Amino acid sequence: MNIHNYLSWNESLISYFLTGIPQGSKIYLTIDEDLIDFIGKNFLHLDHDINTLDHFRCSVIDTIIEDEKVNLKNIQGLNPQGKPKCLAFLSLSVLAAFQMSEDDQEEISEKDYFTRLKSLLGLSGEGRPNGMRFGSQSEEILWLEWNRWLLKQGFQPTAYKGTGPQKFIKYPISQTLLRQVDKHKLQDLFIKKGWKTSLDAETLYTKVYQEIFTLSKHLQQLLKDRKRTELLAEAIYDVHQQWLAEGCPSTTIKRIINRNWCKNLFAGIYRTEDLFLGEVKYYLYPKQQRGRELDFLQINYQNNKQELRKDRQGWFLPIGNPINNEHLDNGLRLTITSEYELEKLIFPARDFWILVPDPDEPESGIYASWGTPELGQQFIIVCKKDLLSDLELLQNEQLLKWEDDGLFYPFGEDYNWIEIFGCQILSQAWEAIFPQNLELKNALQPRTKLSISLQNGLCIRHQKCWLNGYEPNVIVYGFYPKVNVEVFDLQEGKAIKQIESQSTNETFSLNLNKSGNYLIKASSHEEFAETFLSLKDWDELEVSTINNTQIEQVGNNYSLDKFITYY
Template sequence: YLAFLCAMALAAHRMGDDDAHPNDFFLHFNKILGISAEGRPNGLENGAEEELWLAWERWLLQKGYLPTATKEKRYIDYAISQALIRQADRDSLWRYFNSMPSRNPLSEDEVILRLKSEAQRDSLRLTKHLKNLLRQEDERYESVLESIRELYETWLYTEPSERRNVSQTVVRSTLSAGLYRHSDFFSGEVRYLLFPRQPRHAKLTNAVVVRQGEQPLLEERSGWFEPLWNAPVTAQELNEGASYPIKQGGNYRRLNLPKRDFWLLTQDEEGTSVFATWYKRPELG
């Protein structure tokens, strides 16, 4: 039944910004299944899918995972809750990125601040759904920001001649790196290391980065590879940014360190004293 639920989530992902009626959802769902029908397909009684979503929830709980599919009023809400950033949202973000000045690209955090401002001003440049997500800093908020960062990085490292294409036609081929601050316990020497981020929808098992030799990409934790320990980041790399080849990375062919005016490092939430680009909000005061 998992493939069936995935098809429902994909239909929700394809819903437009103004698709609110259940018939709009089933228009996309029926196309995915190759069914020529309007509304619910024959044999799928109203609410029949709920038991499948509940079975999926039970399986996740048994495995120690947190289920996220929820229903507000309609049964299709289960599927809609799984489409956090829809294709219409991605397209509006891509157009927004294309409208920004091409010289001196902004950092991910600067872009997010601008998008939040657009949402507060009820800008017509973003979809209603996306504006609501940016205004409501609920339990989904960090996932929303992560999706925006990932799409912006894809846009940033797409050739300018290809950026006019809509977002779904672009295949991401780069990984991004932040910084990891390492302080030697005995000497007190501080080094800043490349800290590669893991892609969200792919698992790299044999990939290596070519930088002063070949360095394997090993998982440090969910979302991050281990720092590249063999050599610290140089002043030139920090000032100008850098790009390094990736071998055996499938679609991912380069690791990029973006050029920044400054870097914001925050302390590890897992209890260590490490400061790195964890992409969390710093505590003030």
């Protein structure tokens, strides 16, 4: 064993957690022995007779343990590729928390957590490992490095510290999710309900949520945690896909499943509008698969083989001619041709779709199923006519609003689908409201109480920065009237600006006037939101060059649509 093994695991974990994930997504380091085995076999290509967990543990031990003492300075900072070196160790610490939760305890004690962590590190005794004494913040430095790097890459970190004895161990505890016993209970539910067809994550989550009172207390708590909805939906979907891959056995599998790549891709909706003709068109918008790069994929669609080409992180380019009301009613299952073990591209039949503005170019007028709406963000609902009564209920309860002339029939008034434009969430008081379609409520009910938006200014989007002197305005959206705002200079490592009792839902300026990387944090009533801001001077910007051109397919013809530029 040597440092090379550690760096290989570290790089593989980064690839698994971030490849194919849309920017703006929340990132949880949910890890268990099953996932360690999967990464070892599929990323490091370890032989099947190698114990992957021992290989992983030893790679960490050989890198940070010196004379029975933990030295985390060895893994601080970034590697030559600009990626944090700490992820393999952080993943091991999450694995320790996961193993503790397997004991079905309500709370994970500091003593028991460190006993488990020391066992994974090959150390004996009780209490904190030597070199990680309380108050040294040695492990917190690594979590902050990881969180800030994620923000800089355009993702949302989710690890946070606690209070009291759990101040630092709350970081790994906050990343744990489904235990093995929870996976078994979910499989029991799939068997009981006979859910033997592949469902998209959102639909499956809603079906499971409707059975919440039949599930364990731990699963109930997870399902009620709005902040983890998207991640939990993906985790439940993953368990379901593995159950399908095993042939839908009628008894719970009392062993760790040998995880395999999912055999299906899913597609959402990409919406365009011709402002002159007033025509709205929807296209299939395929999602990339988490954890691996997929190239040379072809889809049998509309009597043609169409290649899937990458759009932005997490998505392929829209394909084919516009979809119609029948496609929305019935869904699509399209055959994939590739060198991978992929079978279908599935466009699920659903009662509604939620479309949000382009996160990279919100002024473009493009909407798609990129994710759930942020607080303060306007979005579009495409739904069946019979959901209008539910939406009007939400409107009457002042939970949701839309533009006065925002109702539109994209296929004509004789068809079953409507579009509602300019929607916006108004309140968090959703608990006592029960529309007929619970999936719609789950999708629209806000998952956070605060969010930060950077608006205007001169943004250099491909370099993920703003030009110094033309910095953006800030607006904190939230359900509290006031928040406290802090700005941290990440290079100096300290807070440089504090604003107390800043009004929410109103723009304000930070007036930083200095190039650098900053963390903006808004907080109120134990809730907080963070965002990353990079300001660069003219001479710090990279010169843009035209690297490639992109040919967009429109119908059966091709037209030159735009240049792809790299900065």
